[in-house]
Amino acid sequence: MVDWSGGNDRGAVPKADAIWAGVARGETVEDPVYLRNRKIAEDWIGAFLEDELAAGRRVLAGFDFPFGYPTGFCAALTGQGDPLALWDWFAEQIDDAPDANNRFDLAGQINRDLVGGKGPFWANGLKRDVPGLPRRKDGYVNPFPERRLAEGQAKGAFTCWQMAGAGAVGSQVFMGLPVLSRLRRRFDAAVWPFEPLSAPIAIVEIWPSLTVGPAPSGTIKDAWQVAEIARQVAALSAETLTQILDVNAPEEGWIFGLGFERLLRGTPAPLRNDCFALPTGVHWTPVDEAMELLRSRLSPVTGQETVDTADALGRISAATSFARRANPPLPNTAVDGYGFAGGRPAGAQVLPLVQGRAAAGDAPGAVPAGQAIRVLTGAALPAGVDTVILQEDVTVRAGAIHFQGPIKAGANTRKAGEDVVAGAEILQAGRRMAAADLALLTATGVSQVRVRKRLKVGVLSTGDELVDAGQKAAPGQIFDANRPMLLAMIRQFGHVPIDLGRVGDDADALRARLDSAANKVDAIVTSGGASAGDEDHVSAVLDAAGAMALWRIAIKPGRPLALGMWQGVPVFGLPGNPVAAMVCTLIFARPALGLLAGADWEEPQGFDVPAAFDKRKKAGRREYLRARIRAGRAEVFASEGSGRISGLSWAEGLVELPEAAMQVSAGDVVRFIPFGSFGT
Template identity: 35%
Template sequence: MSDCCSAPGLLPFEQAVANMLSQVSPITETLTLPIEQALHYVLAQDIASPLNVPPHDNSAMDGYAFALESFNESKTLVLIGRSMAGAPFQGTCQPGECIRIMTGAKMPDCCDSVEMQENVKADGENITFLQEKTFGSHVRNAGEDIKIDQQVLYSGHKLAAVDIGVLASLGVAEVVVYRKLKVALIATGDELKLPGQALRVGDIYESNSFVLAAMLKTLHVDIIDFGIISDDFEAIKAAFVSADEQADAVISSGGVSVGDADYTKTVLDELGEIGFWKIAMKPGKPFAFGKLANSVFFGLPGNPVSALVTFHQLALVALTKMQNAKPLTRTHLTVKCSSDLRKSPGRLDFQRGVLSINEAGENVVTSTGAQGSGILSSLARANCFIVLPSEQGGVKAGEMVNVQLFDHYL
């Protein structure tokens, strides 16, 4: 059977990604933020540790600190002081002596080991150790977590919650980050209505911008929502001109298929250099990409599943580069398919599936059912894409397939 990916005008998925990435540039503007405001921003600097973490040897247990050589003479040591977190022992511990110590407290310079309090017998100041000990037991060494001058975080890293804690543990109060991207969302169509509005015959609820806005919030960008624009040339043109003036990227859904009877393509042809592509992928063959005067444009298909998949697999990759963040990584697994899958060779197919573990302990994936580009519930029920290569035909139950796990954007 011939591979229709070789047909003129049908762009391979990988080439579409490469074309986009070659035409977008990372932002360079930075700002300095206190770490409590820096969550999800992209670092614009490498972070090296100014100190050891922990900064000194400390106890991992509530118990008694001592020098191991003290046991050469006796298993009973004399208690001479305390070391508390924030109030370390200041004296000198001689052989045959020990220090009461709490978890996290600095180890006295004269001690090298700790025994937990449950393994001793205390008789006044006489502490008898009931078990054999080894050198350095229950001691956290200075720099055990992070050493001074060690590179901890790198430019391009998107700061997560745990990173904020790490920065605080290093005493870093501020970081240099890249500013947020500004992304404009535009929906066009007289048939579109917002949730809560009454539907007339022929109307549908507009859902794409809500899905896209939710995913863009996860991406951590500033969203400029233009709402629904009526099918009027001047209104659509005014919206795109305003969006281009305000945003780094403009995203619209619908109006990018060949034969679409609306003004979107006419406006875009007038305002910029936009390519209306037919990509060898399913769902989502129609896709528009290019540049307006000041921004990058992504034109998604109007069908809900197609819009979401093209945004996730294409636009999101380019927006991540524009953020100056590290490239997206997706988790793929090869697993057994437990259901038949329909497919014709010719396009890379992102079918929706549910990955689970069967009674034999094997990873298996099953289809969510009907795979139409308008069936958004097929994505809501899924936890992965079943990624079928362009040259592949149908799949029989029991065959191995490649799945791409849903990430936090979905």
């Protein structure tokens, strides 16, 4: 993918408004290449295409300037309707050197020949006047449409008639089409959408600003954009690519991806309104079945972005990452000692030492056969060295090392790539990145990673009985404990918590709050009002919107879980009792929100431990008891009441008891899930 320039040579130091090329092969995106002028750019692109053809690869080459003009211009100028004839015309007319070109003079000539010097081109960027080319749009006459159809659909795109000034693409067209004309003929390339893309090299028109967002701080926008659009296009499936290429624009040309911006950005499709619907006749849903329904019906709702690897802790990878460099990149020594070639048999050994040493960071030199060199841990092995003996096993005297064999060939060394080879898959999409992942990525040369944007989760409390802490509570009112708890849990899950406040038992107020939240968040978690009573407004409002399912789950504590969609945003309606709200969040909302955020389904890790309690359990519901580990046994909180918040603070995790009836006695094995396994 190439960001073009219509100006003169930009100098040796990389600059904006120059020519930049971005290359992606599969999911490997190379660093953008700075090309200071068009001569260098054409030579580089030609050599690149030759190498790709020699390797048997196909190339989709994108250039960021219009491939054609509005309807009628081509025939008026060349006498033909073929836009590729226009390419050849420009190739014959343009004189181009790194420090000067005739683009403004040619624009003036076209104006004089077509409309008496008053258009269609305007904006003279030279200090001298150019006959027929006005400096401004004053007295402008244009017998052709002002924009192509593509520019009319692409918001923010500029007209190709403007030759100079901010946003001008006219000069890029003048100076780019001759290059494309030569490349097309040299490589017998196919040009989209004018020709079928049956050749190994296809040339398409791109506009990076169509799908690429702002560049990260400290980077050159043009360089960032070509690398990013290359990554976006390389990530497309064959089916999606075919869909994007199905365009009929035989004269004007078209911008690749126009109308398919969401697919290029990798923005997920919205969830269906019926994604929470339960099968007909289902009244009580077992826990495992409820989780499988969520797992099968939910998908990511977050977009993607690229971040520096150093800033990726806790982020969810959006694409598979591949090693750009082997680890270790070269054979090296694992110890301090002396290196030489080959093993040595038993008995006394003497090897003369070469001058110098090999230390970590040194460029590897060479050691003649039969000689040794001093090496330090981590040093790349010089040529002629494949074995290292520990310094403790060596005596140095008279410029030679003395030691007793045997020693095996390859001893105390690490092979290049013995940890990771270049090109190997090192991180899969959907992984929540840990500190060790950042070390692996960095060690293998991956300085930036593609991640999911953080999921924004709104938290809303409902109920007339609630007041915020610090306010005066009237008789019958309680402080809202759920909202601070849920906001904190959302943050611990790695998402962005958005405080939506609280609303009373008022359906209109609830609808207004949900309307406001839908434009700010990716998912909503509510507490209270999730059952089917007179004041359960969350379930009633979602039901009236036509996108709600009241899941009666066979779980204790908990049971009612209102799941629905509000203006395309998934809503998780939790029970109002704090213990039930927390348990339902851990068991259901946490993995579901993870899927929406682009993560894999996250199962908590449990441990079989002896019970320190007795309990008789009825059949029918899976139960979660607040628990902690003491002396290697699971203790449970004295009360199972859903309002006993002190038990949540007391506990270190949950004991999970299955749906079947059972008698638990002290010493029996039970499953304990620490809160840490839930990410809290």
